[in-house]
Amino acid sequence: MKQRKFLANNKAAASATTDAPRNEPEEKQSRLSPWTRALLLLIGSVCIFACTVAMCFALVNRSAETDPLPVQEPKELKYEVNLQPPASENIPAELEAPESVYGSNRLNILLIGLDTATNRTDTLVLFSVDIATKEAAMLSIPRDTYISGNFDDPRLNQVYKESESGERGIRAVKEMVKDMIGYWPDYYFVLDDAAMTGIVDLCGKIDFDVPEEPSYCDLSAGIQSLSASKAMKLLTFRNDYTEISTEPARIQRSFLQTLLTELLQDEEMIEYNARAIAGFADTDLSADDLAYLGHLLQGADMRSIYSRALPGEVIETDGKSYYQVDAEEAIHILNEAFNPLDEDLTVYDVNFRQLTGDSGEGSYSNFGFGNGQNNTGDGNTTDSSADTSENTDGSEATEAPTEPPAESDPPAESDPPAPTDSETTP
Numbered sequence: 064m065k066q067r068k069f070l071a072n073n074k075a076a077a078s079a080t081t082d083a084p085r086n087e088p089e090e091k092q093s094r095l096s097p098w099t100r101a102l103l104l105l106i107g108s109v110c111i112f113a114c115t116v117a118m119c120f121a122l123v124n125r126s127a128e129t130d131p132l133p134v135q136e137p138k139e140l141k142y143e144v145n146l147q148p149p150a151s152e153n154i155p156a157e158l159e160a161p162e163s164v165y166g167s168n169r170l171n172i173l174l175i176g177l178d179t180a181t182n183r184t185d186t187l188v189l190f191s192v193d194i195a196t197k198e199a200a201m202l203s204i205p206r207d208t209y210i211s212g213n214f215d216d217p218r219l220n221q222v223y224k225e226s227e228s229g230e231r232g233i234r235a236v237k238e239m240v241k242d243m244i245g246y247w248p249d250y251y252f253v254l255d256d257a258a259m260t261g262i263v264d265l266c267g268k269i270d271f272d273v274p275e276e277p278s279y280c281d282l283s284a285g286i287q288s289l290s291a292s293k294a295m296k297l298l299t300f301r302n303d304y305t306e307i308s309t310e311p312a313r314i315q316r317s318f319l320q321t322l323l324t325e326l327l328q329d330e331e332m333i334e335y336n337a338r339a340i341a342g343f344a345d346t347d348l349s350a351d352d353l354a355y356l357g358h359l360l361q362g363a364d365m366r367s368i369y370s371r372a373l374p375g376e377v378i379e380t381d382g383k384s385y386y387q388v389d390a391e392e393a394i395h396i397l398n399e400a401f402n403p404l405d406e407d408l409t410v411y412d413v414n415f416r417q418l419t420g421d422s423g424e425g426s427y428s429n430f431g432f433g434n435g436q437n438n439t440g441d442g443n444t445t446d447s448s449a450d451t452s453e454n455t456d457g458s459e460a461t462e463a464p465t466e467p468p469a470e471s472d473p474p475a476e477s478d479p480p481a482p483t484d485s486e487t488t489p
Contacts, residue, residue, distance in 0.1 A: 153330065154358040160194050161352040164247045167403035168195040170356075172348070173240060173248040174319065175223075175233070176298030177255040182224040184236060186298040186315050189248065191401045197359055200369035200400040201319065203312035206300070209378065209385035210239060211416045218385055233345075243388070244397055245412035246404055250352070253345035254298060260291040261343040265336050266325045269294060271318055279304045279311045294318070307384045309372040316372075320365040326357070327365070333357035369400050378418045388415035 095103075163170055169191060176186025189202040206220035214225050219239065226235035233251060241247045252258075263269060268288040275284045280296040289297075297318045300311070326336055337353035340346075348356075374392040378385050390413055398407045 153361060154355060155334075158351055158355040158358065160355055160359075161250065161348065163403055164249050165403045169193045169401070169403040170250070171246075171248045171401060171403060173237065173251045175236065175251060175253045176295075176315065177223070177253050178295075178299035179255050181299075181302070182228050182232075183220040183299075184223045185220055185300045186254070186312075187219065187236070187240070188312075188316060188319060189240075189244075189401060190319075192356065192360065194359060197363070198369075198400075199360060199363070199365065201316045201371070202396065202401055203309065203316055203372035204240065204243070205307075205309055205312050205372060205375070205386045207307050207384070207386040208243075208373070208375075209387050209416050209418070211242070211414065212239070216383075217416075242414050244393075244401075245408050245414075246402070249403075250348050251346060252348060254295075255345070256291065256295060258340075258344040259294050259298075261339065262322065262326070263289070263291040263294060265332075265339060266322070269322060269325055271297075271321050273297075274314055277311070277314055278306065294322075305384070307377045307386050309386075312372045313370075316370050317366070320368065320370070323360075323365040324363075327361050327363065330358070330361050333361060371396050371400075373415075375415075380418055387418060390415045390417075 161170055170193075172190045172192075174186070174188040174190050175184050176188075177183075178185050183206075185206050187204040187206065189204065190199070191202070192199045204219060206218070208219040210217050210219050210222070212222070214221050216225075222235050222239050223232035226232045233253070237248055237251060270286060271289050271294075272286045273282050273284050277284075277297070279300045281301070282293060282296055287293075298315055327333065334354045334357070337357055338350040341348065341350035341353055373388045374396070375386050375388040378387045390410055393415060394408050394410065394413060397413075402408055
């Protein structure tokens with residue numbers, strides 16, 4: 064019995080042992096290992112990503128073929144180091160713009176029509192040009208303008224003559240103009256017989272429509288080709304001309320506009336003309352300065368530019384007539400087209416002598432001779448020592464005038480009142 068039970072148990076155990084291996088492979092065949100599942104997921108993700116990228120490229124290519132996007136060129140970066148404008152296209156690169164006394168884009172050039180026979184400056188025109196906008200303007204300062212100063216005849220066209228003419232006379236004229244308008248002219252250009260002869264030779268001829276009966280000269284009316292001598296008659300006055308008027312100033316500006324238009328017609332001749340003019344004219348503009356301005360304004364019709372005379376009226380004092388500038392109206396014109404300063408001029412900046420009011424009556428500045436160390440606007444200083452000056456009758460004064468107190472020093476209460484015009488004006 065025991066043997067049978069032992070065999071039966073061994074058979075059952077063997078049967079159980081035989082059945083276990085048969086069931087284990089079936090369970091393993093029904094499940095995937097974690098590594099296998101991870102690998103399959105990775106492969107699937109890569110396939111999806113690749114398909115997405117391929118689809119995007121296909122859409123981009125299709126869009127580019129049907130409606131291409133405009134290609135924009137990269138913009139060039141520009142850096143402004145200062146406020147100087149870029150050179151005009153027709154100005155050679157080697158030419159630099161003339162420098163302003165005030166570092167401004169606006170240049171003011173004092174054109175001086177000089178009568179060498181009388182040593183009087185019968186034409187004074189402020190020619191202003193903005194090198195950024197190429198805008199030009201002209202302003203006449205009438206020759207009979209009533210001025211402050213120790214002059215035998217207190218009118219503007221006497222300053223050059225009574226300041227011993229020449230270099231000192233030019234400096235005196237610049238000082239006087241600065242004292243009146245409130246700022247220094249940057250440069251000057253003298254139009255005398257020699258300069259006019261050279262300019263007319265360069266132009267070949269100057270056709271100008273002389274107005275009907277210009278009473279200050281003896282030219283015939285109508286369009287005519289002017290020689291140098293006839294052209295100078297437009298810039299100077301006959302000795303017997305005594306009328307106080309701005310009409311001659313208008314004619315003078317009109318002629319100068321015509322002259323500039325003729326000089327600027329031919330672009331190929333601008334540099335040649337500039338070097339020639341710098342050689343025979345009395346000016347502190349260099350040949351390069353003239354060439355730069357010529358190229359800048361080339362082709363412009365100077366006859367259509369802003370053109371004015373200082374506004375004013377005729378006054379009478381001590382039996383003589385003078386032109387008195389209206390300061391308020393003058394300030395408006397100066398600020399509109401001529402002022403190179405950062406701020407507008409005011410009545411405190413200008414000094415137009417008036418017959419009445421606080422205008423410096425009875426006192427003077429030593430124009431042309433300097434007041435102590437007086438800045439002349441060109442970087443030089445002049446000594447205040449007085450030299451002998453020429454009188455209007457051609458004689459020489461043996462004693463220099465005594466230097467009066469500065470205009471800015473108010474008189475003490477005990478001082479006598481300032482002398483009237485009849486006492487100070489000869």
